[in-house]
Amino acid sequence: MGHSGNLQLKVVNGDAGYVLEDVPHLTDYIPDLPTYPNPLQFNAAYSVVKQYFVNVDDSVSQKIVVHKDSPRGTHFRRAGPRQKVYFESDEVHACIVTCGGLCPGLNTVIREIVCGLYHMYGVSKILGIDGGYRGFYSKNTIDLTPKVVNDIHKRGGTILGTSRGGHDTSKIVDSIQDRGINQLHWHIDPVIGFDKTFMMQVYIIGGDGTQKGAAVIYEEIRQRGLKVAVAGIPKTIDNDIPVIDKSFGFDTAVEEAQRAINAAHVEAESIENGIGVVKLMGRYCGFIAMYATLGSRDVDCCLIPESPFYLEGEGGLYEFIEKRLKENGHMVIVIAEGAGQDLLAESLQSMNQQDASGNKLLQDVGLWISHKIKDHFARLHKMAINLKYIDPTYMIRAIPSNASDNVYCTLLAQSAVHGAMAGYTGFTVGPVNGRHAYIPFNRINERQNQVVITDRMWARVLSSTNQPSFLSADDLAEFKREKPSCPVVG
Numbered sequence: 001m002g003h004s005g006n007l008q009l010k011v012v013n014g015d016a017g018y019v020l021e022d023v024p025h026l027t028d029y030i031p032d033l034p035t036y037p038n039p040l041q042f043n044a045a046y047s048v049v050k051q052y053f054v055n056v057d058d059s060v061s062q063k064i065v066v067h068k069d070s071p072r073g074t075h076f077r078r079a080g081p082r083q084k085v086y087f088e089s090d091e092v093h094a095c096i097v098t099c100g101g102l103c104p105g106l107n108t109v110i111r112e113i114v115c116g117l118y119h120m121y122g123v124s125k126i127l128g129i130d131g132g133y134r135g136f137y138s139k140n141t142i143d144l145t146p147k148v149v150n151d152i153h154k155r156g157g158t159i160l161g162t163s164r165g166g167h168d169t170s171k172i173v174d175s176i177q178d179r180g181i182n183q184l185h186w187h188i189d190p191v192i193g194f195d196k197t198f199m200m201q202v203y204i205i206g207g208d209g210t211q212k213g214a215a216v217i218y219e220e221i222r223q224r225g226l227k228v229a230v231a232g233i234p235k236t237i238d239n240d241i242p243v244i245d246k247s248f249g250f251d252t253a254v255e256e257a258q259r260a261i262n263a264a265h266v267e268a269e270s271i272e273n274g275i276g277v278v279k280l281m282g283r284y285c286g287f288i289a290m291y292a293t294l295g296s297r298d299v300d301c302c303l304i305p306e307s308p309f310y311l312e313g314e315g316g317l318y319e320f321i322e323k324r325l326k327e328n329g330h331m332v333i334v335i336a337e338g339a340g341q342d343l344l345a346e347s348l349q350s351m352n353q354q355d356a357s358g359n360k361l362l363q364d365v366g367l368w369i370s371h372k373i374k375d376h377f378a379r380l381h382k383m384a385i386n387l388k389y390i391d392p393t394y395m396i397r398a399i400p401s402n403a404s405d406n407v408y409c410t411l412l413a414q415s416a417v418h419g420a421m422a423g424y425t426g427f428t429v430g431p432v433n434g435r436h437a438y439i440p441f442n443r444i445n446e447r448q449n450q451v452v453i454t455d456r457m458w459a460r461v462l463s464s465t466n467q468p469s470f471l472s473a474d475d476l477a478e479f480k481r482e483k484p485s486c487p488v489v490g
């Protein structure tokens, strides 16, 4: 097997086209680090587990469907506890930060990092950073113990607070370094006598922007040669993080969206020519809209950013609405917030505003499309419609995670803790084909996950709603050429 020596990419090539896209380790830049036996082996709860420690050579395959002659392809290091750890439980300090938009499950992840560190590894010095990245240098911290976090998974939001913008790498790493130095511990080294050590673990929970921020923090820490492990836990209600199977809070969001869709359906079917319009989150991708549509079966039309649509003329949305109302007397439209933005920009003055993190601020497509539909049918005078618009987006985002997301959050948190304790750094954790893995930041940050409208999942939506695809044969051929097949969802 051969290593490629790039600082950013740690790639190992093996037999039969096996590729391991490995994550950095503290020993890559701090040689001769001492190791300690994993305290888990003395943990009564795990004593019965047959093969508790993960073999160092275990990896998770990114490609699950294989052809008999195809190369083995890309793999990631399998997550889980290692026999040896690189941090002493009573010396290490950990801190946790949450950044970006809210998402169900944030508090569960915080809770399980704290409980995992405390109960599995005996780490008790855990700080919560208040209010996102800028909290590192401008806000207070919260001491986190299992008692403090005991009930927080039952609440929505994040007990630590969050923010957009304010990522100042040097200030953040200065603050990490200062905290470490303030908490310095003296210990007796058998060779050099008294030595001062400073060791930390930083757990960063957030979406694509946050993981990009985590990657530059890791790089700076590495440049400064600090014994600080940086672990990212991917968070995004939109499910736009690539490589991992799905993001936490997504299932909860899809489930909660059913309530809005049900309400829209009840309203629509109770009145002549009733139309219910529901807007769901999804800035650049329509996963919530797509899964909520499939989960509901009451939806007549699902509009997502990845699938362009048009309003007027043959095959357009107005024609479809008229047809569906004539057939069924009512209909439900689900629209992702990022859908049809090109149409909005044409008809409204494009504002081109951004939030503090540089994300484009979107216009309200749900409100816009509701007005357009009402105007169209009012102009036609041939059909009186009754349209109700429901925007449940922030209500969905603010609820606590459901049971299955809680289990998922627990696994994410524990995998992150095992990885950091084992000395891995500069990684994001997440399930790849059902197995948790450590994924290098560059793989998470290189692109955003999107619905691939030439994949089967989107076809299932179209066949469930019986809506038009809004694509010409030429468009379809181009899509098939351009878009790579989505490796995960679908």
Ligand SMILES: Nc1ncnc2c1ncn2[C@@H]1O[C@H](COP(=O)(O)OP(=O)(O)OP(=O)(O)O)[C@@H](O)[C@H]1O
Pocket (backbone or CB within 6 Å): 099, 100, 101, 102, 132, 133, 134, 163, 164, 165, 166, 167, 206, 207, 208, 209, 210, 211, 212, 213, 214, 216, 235, 236, 237, 238, 356, 357, 359
């Ligand atoms: N390219 C980047 N480099 C460094 N920091 C970044 C970068 N992009 C975003 N950040 C920082 O990451 C934090 C969160 O980013 P953002 O507001 O885009 O949310 P997010 O993590 O993408 O989550 P979501 O999209 O789910 O809301 C912000 O503090 C922002 O300053």
Ligand SMILES: O=P(O)(O)OC[C@H]1O[C@](O)(CO)[C@@H](O)[C@@H]1O
Pocket (backbone or CB within 6 Å): 100, 101, 102, 207, 236, 237, 238, 281, 282, 283, 337, 355, 397
């Ligand atoms: O209004 P905010 O908090 O800036 O965030 C809204 C955005 O955040 C997200 O929920 C992603 O976290 C998007 O779906 C949405 O566009």
Ligand SMILES: [Mg+2]
Pocket (backbone or CB within 6 Å): 100, 207, 208, 209
């Ligand atoms: Mg984002």
